[in-house]
Amino acid sequence: MTERLYDNGELTEFDAKVISCDSTAKGCEVVLDRSAFFPEGGGQAGDSGHLDKVRVTDTYERNGEVIHLCIEALEVVQSVHGCIDADIRRRRMQNHSGEHLLMGFIHSKYGFDNVGFHLGQSDVTIDLNGVLTPEQLRECEQLANEAIARNVPFTISYPDSNELTAMEYRSKLDMTENVRIVTIEGIDKCACCAPHVSTAGQIGIVKVISQENYKGGIRVHILCGLDALDIIRQRMDSVSEISKLLSAKPELTADAVNKLLTENTSLKKQLSDMDKLRAAEMISSLKNDSRESFCIFADGISNINLREIANKAVTLTDGMASVFSKKDNGYSYIIASEKLPLRTLVKDINKALDGRGGGSDSMVQGTVLADREVIEKYFKEHN
Ligand SMILES: [Zn+2]
Structure with a gap:
């Protein structure tokens, strides 16, 4: 069994021994004695990176082993230096840990669960089994960001079955053995296998982007950390552009657009009458x-x-x-x-x-x- 090093989500470089390397149709499947590469799970995709100079395109799990899918073969006796694509890992960790933080507040305040988590590139969605109003959701977003400002610690633990029975925690699966608990101090406990930040400050920001009704509950789109920064920049650029075009202050662009639409409706009516x-x-x-x-x-x-x-x-x-x-x-x-x-x-x-x-x-x-x-x-x- 591969020794897993990703309980420390910050660890993106490590040394390991190559245990096996099997050539398959999609690439070479490499197993190491230890690895910080995260195999997909908990809604999060497998890591990519390098083993020495060889590109690792994906990581997944099979029979307890972490499989590194490489584009070239590695020698079995070789000792390798593993290096994870740190920016991708950081963004995924920020989004994933941000989801735990936000869900911690949603669950404790309203009792809802995340019944469908998707962590994609620049789109992260949470499916709630209940309906929150935009105001309620904003309140939870506010609490999550205040926890970020307080830099609340995240810890990983593996409680035994007795401890687990006595513990209240969120979980999607009914597991009783080797359960990995991600604790956000004083806020949330959740069973999850993915790498997380060690303190809330590393998330940077939790931003709700939008919400829509979905299967009797709501689907919430969020972005955290650097991905949130990217989308906030994108949208602010767009607002600046509209603000220039309408000669309106950025915070008054909605009023200006409304005025324009009213004028437009009236002009259309005039045109239609003339026609x-x-x-x-x-x-x-x-x-x-x-x-x-x-x-x-x-x-x-x-x-x-x-x-x-x-x-x-x-x-x-x-x-x-x-x-x-x-x-x-x-x-x-x-x-x-x-x-x-x-x-x-x-x-x-x-x-x-x-x-x-x-x-x-x-x-x-x-x-x-x-x-x-x-x-x-x-x-x-x-x-
Ligand atoms: Zn998780």
Whole structure:
């Protein structure tokens, strides 16, 4: 059995003997006599790093042994220097220990448990089997950060079965032997196999990012330590940018955006009223004594009102009533007819006017790239 050195989460370098090295399809599985590499467990991924110069891409457990997955073989007699990717380990420890700290307060104040922990890269989630309001969650976040400020100690212990029976602790599994207890002094006891910080100060900060309803409880997204710093920077940069764009103080950007949205709604309403009015004016001025096909340009009018114009125009012709409106580098169109088979005719129209679109025999719509003269000429010739 590999002697495990990760009870001290700060230990990221060590020396060991190579016990075995087996070549497999995914790489070389190396077993050492002792290791500070953490094999995945408790929601935390296995460590990566180096054994001498050989890259360790993952660490996992099999039959009590810690397996180091290496990209090259190591000689069995060799003594190696192990070196864990310290930044990755630190960030995972901060997030994981921060979760224990926050859960300690959530559990003692509200009695809820973390029933689904995910510790991913830049996303850490806790699934609670109960609902907390954002205010209650913020209160627990505050308590966790005050414990960080007091630099409360974390300790690891392996109580025997009698001690364990007498102890109150949080646990996901019903284990009675070799239970490893992570204690946050005066706050929490939790059975967990992963490396943790030795004092709360090393976590730096516990930040709740968001919460959502999930399976009758809530899913809480948190980030701690350096990962929290990264996301806080990212979001503050975004707020600064919005603040500059709106010439508003950073703390007043929400008010400024709200004002902008209200203005936007009112402008949209004005535009829509004007659109309706213009369409109504066009409809009332429509005339077509010859009842030949005709072609109307209604630039700037919305599709919904183009349809209204076409609906009126079609009653004034025995041919096609076509309505065009300028759009990007061409025109959008609606063509209506009471007598002609538009579904067939639209193919020729699209071909002649460099367009695309279709519909029914009584109405087709689409876009064309041809310019106004070409469109007008086409409908003169096809009346
Ligand atoms: Zn844990």
